[in-house]
Amino acid sequence: MADNEAFRQAIALIEKAQCVLVTTHTKPDGDACGCVAVMCEALRGLGKRAQPLFLSPIPQWYGFLFDEKTPVLRADVQTDDLSRGAFGPFDLIVILDTNSYSQLPRIEPFLKQTDAPILVIDHHATSDNIGQVEIVEPAAAAAGLVLYDFLTFAGWPITRRMAEGLFVAIATDTGWFQFNNTDSRTYRRAADLIDLGIEPADIYDKLYQNFSYPRFKLMQTMLSRLELHLGERYATQHILQADFEATGASYEDTENLINECHRISSVVVSSLLVELKDGRVRCSLRSRGDVDVSEIAAKFGGGGHKKAAGTFLPGPIDHAKRLIFTEVAQRLR
Ligand SMILES: [Mn+2]
Known part of the structure; x- marks a missing residue:
């Protein structure tokens, strides 16, 4: 209390x-x-x-x-x-x-x-x-x-x-x-x-049981991009601006989608990178191991908790992905 x-x-x-x-x-x-x-x-x-x-x-x-x-x-x-x-x-x-x-x-x-x-x-x-x-x-x-x-x-x-x-x-x-x-x-x-x-x-x-069809299609797109690295312990995926246009989904529809990949038993750290209209990338991070993802987020000016954190990164997506991969790799090796 x-x-x-x-x-x-x-x-x-x-x-x-x-x-x-x-x-x-x-x-x-x-x-x-x-x-x-x-x-x-x-x-x-x-x-x-x-x-x-x-x-x-x-x-x-x-x-x-x-x-x-x-x-x-x-x-x-x-x-x-x-x-x-x-x-x-x-x-x-x-x-x-x-x-x-x-x-x-x-x-x-x-x-x-x-x-x-x-x-x-x-x-x-x-x-x-x-x-x-x-x-x-x-x-x-x-x-x-x-x-x-x-x-x-x-x-x-x-x-x-x-x-x-x-x-x-x-x-x-x-x-x-x-x-x-x-x-x-x-x-x-x-x-x-x-x-x-x-x-x-x-x-x-x-x-939880009320996805709009556009949101479901956005999730499909995200899942189709899933990559596993570092011995299948790190999962990363991304959503582009074009995906919002193609599916009709909105930015708010990305909430919680990152959690889906934790159904894979080997995954301990995950990231979801979302391309923003201004070219920056919003990065969400999740951990269910000892890795403190708030430390990673803090390195780039973000914050959160040990198990769930987020930050903004400079684009494009591939560049942002590499920044996060480097941080995750240091902690999972
Ligand atoms: Mn809260």
């Missing part, structure tokens, strides 16, 4: 606030989307105005967590709108599931100049100490677990809808209770959430 003093300070910040901006890392995953939805509902339950803001579009399969369309910075809202007009101003900013400026592109200048206090609730080891108050537990499997314990400590009601968001956060960050970050706390909190009336089988269908 995070220390109670941080909990108390966070409660004080929230009680004082009237209008709260709630945001999370770019390329939001289930933990990020779940936490934003839950935090907004918790704040509204306390009579506050809560404004969610994403830094890049949310995958459509998390859309059910929100009643309204959630704005995306630059697409729907400009940075200037955050401090004035109908959107702002805010007297508290809550950042969930990250504490790193590299994960908060385009909002970083606003965060650095705002007068509003910042509250961070996170579970990553990498930190830029963005918040005046921070509830950070690197040992927690999901930010949703940290948020759940905070809401419980505060004694604020957890509605069925909030329980669903927390369950999505916890279930997705543990790969539906498969990754080795899945500890007894994960299962206990999941059980508590089920007691609040959620339907895990229904959530599973919404999250």
